[in-house]
Amino acid sequence: MAHDLALICDGCSKPITDDAGYLWVDNREVSRTEHAFRxxxxxxxxxxxGSLSFTGGAIFDIPEKVRWQVHHATCDPAPDASSYDIPATKIRSWAELLEWTAHLMEKSWLTHTDWQDILRGVHTSDRRLVTVA
Ligand SMILES: [Zn+2]
Known part of the structure; x- marks a missing residue:
């Protein structure tokens, strides 16, 4: 299969070229954020x-989205954290990215994470998931 994409480690800034790492989100952080949002x-x-009503300032109190992180297993600062992992070898093509996105959209908690930034980042300066030439 064609390799269109590569994950870049948050720890050492090097690409994850084999199965030595993953894209992950901390489950506890997600449930904390979900709770704070409710x-x-x-x-x-x-x-x-029952309508949502708030003044301008209150928008800044909305809990921040949980950041998806990228790490080699050896660079992972919290290897024991309960997490949702996507192995680097399973997110290397556009088709796989699309498939993960569809899969994650079924999860109620996705909205509390910054998955949108992962998607946008492929074409911007976000260096977590990048295109490979
Ligand atoms: Zn690393």
């Missing part, structure tokens, strides 16, 4: 008509 939502929901 709380924020509840605090800003109108008790009468």
């Amino acid at each position: 709380k924020w939502e509840a605090e800003h929901t109108d008790a009468i008509d």
Whole structure:
């Protein structure tokens, strides 16, 4: 299969060329953020008509999205963290990226992560998932 994409390690900034690493998100961070978001939502929901209402400033209190991280197993700062992993060997083509995206879209928690930035990053300065020439 063609290799269109490569993961770049957050730790050593080198590409992950074989099965020595992964793209991952911390499950506990995700559930913490999900919880904080529900709380924020509840605090800003109108008790009468159930609509979301908030003033400009409150938008900054929305919990920040959990960042997907990229690491070689040997560079991983939290190897024992409970995590959702995508092995580097399984996300090397556009087709695979599309498949993962479709798969992740079925997860209720995806919205609390920065997967959009991973997708956008392929063509911007985000250096987690890059195109290979
Ligand atoms: Zn590394």
